[in-house]
Amino acid sequence: MKTATRILAGAAAVLLLAVYAFPLWRYDLGAPQYPEGLGMTIWVHKIGGQLALVNQLNHYIGMKEIQPDSLAELRWIPWIVGALSASGLLVAILGRFAWLVAWFVTLAVLGLAGLADFYWWLYDYGTNLSPEAPIQLPPFVPPIIGTKNLANFEITTYPDVGGLAAFAAGLLALLAVVVEWRGRAR
């Protein structure tokens, strides 16, 4: 593989590590009673932000309590990301194009699977609302990216630094494949 390809692949692998330092996704909740803001962040290994307060508010609409301890993903996703990053570096060092392609495909598939899991998670929490809740809402699915109004809250969801870094890592890996592919085609 060309040096440029190796650099791109290596950079992608290193960039992935950003998810340990920054949240993947962010929920901002706004309401008149919360001028100081209220939010929740989703990391590879934990749920951050004011989770207790979000759970406390969610009980009004009968949403299940979000318990990070019971989310298996938070235990094994950090290992998957570590393995992906390490194997990416290995691909960059060893320089076999086929391995690069295989690595990119794995990265893309796992990334999409992660998003799908996230969506399923949102679907589960938004549609399994307790019928005994004080405030009855029709089932809903919070957006992955975007804004939704729910009672007195305006909820905005968007990827945070970690999520953007992971997405950029995917793009860099794709670029590496394209660069190497075009070099060889010529």
Add this chain to the structure above:
Amino acid sequence: MRTTTLVKLAVAGLCVFAIAYVARAAKEARSLAANAAQRVYVAPGSYDEFYAFLSGGFNGQLAVYGLPSGRLLRIIPVFSAHPENGYGFSEETKPLLMTSYGHVPWDDTHHPELSQTKGVPDGRWIFINANNTPRIARIDLRSFETVETIEIPNAGGQHASPFATENTEYVVAGTRFSVPIPQEDTAIASYKDKFKGTLSFIKVDPESGHMRLAFQVLMPGFNYDLAHCGKGPSHGWCFYTSYNSEQASTLLEVNASKNDKDFVAAVNWKRAEECVAQGKTTQLSAKYYHNLMDEASRIARSEVLDSQTVIEPTQCEGVVYLLPTPKSPHGVDVDSTGRYIVAGGKLSATIPVHSFEKMQKAIAEKKIAATIEGIPVLEFEAVLGGEVPNACLGPLHTEFDGKGYAYTSCFLSSEVIKWQLESWKIVDRIPTYYSIGHLMIPGGDSAKPWGKYLVAMNKITKDRYLPTGPELTQSAQLIDITGDKMQLLLDFPTVGEPHYAQAIAAELIAEKSTRIYPLENNAHPHATKAEKDTRVVRDGKDVRVYMTTIRSHFKPDNIEGIEVGDTVYFHVTNVEQDWDVPHGFAVLGAQNAELLIMPGETRTLRWEPQAPGVYPFYCTDFCSALHQEMQGYIRVSAKGAKVPLGTGAPATPPKPNA
């Protein structure tokens, strides 16, 4: 004809002139008022520039206002029980009001004093005295609540208190009434023989703020009125005014006004420390209470102490000097540089100012005019730094702007006068409405005043506000002191009698303000940190209800098995961890109070039901959209009814509606 025309013309001209003059004056007054309004207007949602702490006098509280708006932000109960939030009624806060006289749930709070570092308010604590049953309280300025009280033994009427030394090494106390020491049943006519005064020094721990009575200086039986401690060059000294050097015990308004001069007592507390270290002291024994709120459990506990280290001036040479001061002086105020000690001779037409430098010189040169009970009296002329002549009637208290000017309140002539240090010249006067007592400049008794505003605290308001029956509000008046002329900007009614006050730049406190108590740090032995741990436990006649509150329910909310004759303790833990979500707890027939429980804390209400029945309880602090649903019942059965103790919950939860 001509003459009449001329006269008519002249009259018309005068009228035009007069109308123009009146119109101009009215316009000026309007623009002045508009200007004042702008300067005190704090737009909705904006913050004030200063926190001002005004004591409540006879209400035993401390009130917090914003300046310049004069908006009331908070009332802090200190020596008065406060049914509104359960202060002094909850099991956790009752001990704060314990004294050697028993539980004293009221007092007369006079002088708030901010803690200082290097002579400047640091925003950590504020201290305040109880005048009637001698005590000092410490209020934590993170939580704005009283966290410690200490009783002052061998004293009666604790007025000269709790002024702080430069780095809050000590806060001081002084007895207004001299009393027999030790207390005994004696003829009041034995005053001159048996009655003594004490000047007390309470050590403040620099880290925790905890107070401890370090030593008391035994003084002649005068009335010790006010105090302030030195700073800069005078650091190490505290100054007390005294009156009744006549030592009268009856009809003081006549009998204590005879002497031409009374005294400022200058106490060298560094010298006192030496004498304590060398054991040149006497031990006295009088019971007194020290009450402290534990930070982790938020439970106040009392300890009873009974020993005092007393310094007799004859045993410890140089510990105290008397400075002759005309006539029945009231306030004693040390200027920002620490060089001058201004006394308010309330029956004198001049304001005497002692010079610390001259005092040191007089001591060195032994310019001693007399000795009273072993205490040297320095020569008046040798210590006097200057006098403000023809000042005003009834000068009481002085504060400073840090720019070389002093401001003195004058009770009788109902005004504030502004005068210059060292030239002793009066440069301005402004009336107050009416009968000003103390005045306050933010930091005006410290080494670095924020010399922008002055607050006059008035005893009488008469026609200033809408009348409210025989008892009228008292008031504070905000005066701008940035210009050559003082300007009245605002007056606002106050809670209780605004006796004295302190103020501090808002940023020194606002950022440190507590929002919640973290539940994981709650070390209350009866805390319930999760709903699953709620329970009802019987221990003989005592029943403990371990209860939680969260929007919008109590758990448990049905309680059965209580019998008449039981004492029920509701240990309510607010498990919220959100800012500004206290919950209340009130139960039918409670003879004590309700509770307000802050997020993360545990508070306990004792309840003794008198008759069988079912008693509702509910949340009194509007907490959420379902606040009105936040309620429960407690069932009380006849003695021996044997209803099983429990939370009365149905065996199976109800089926959800289809």
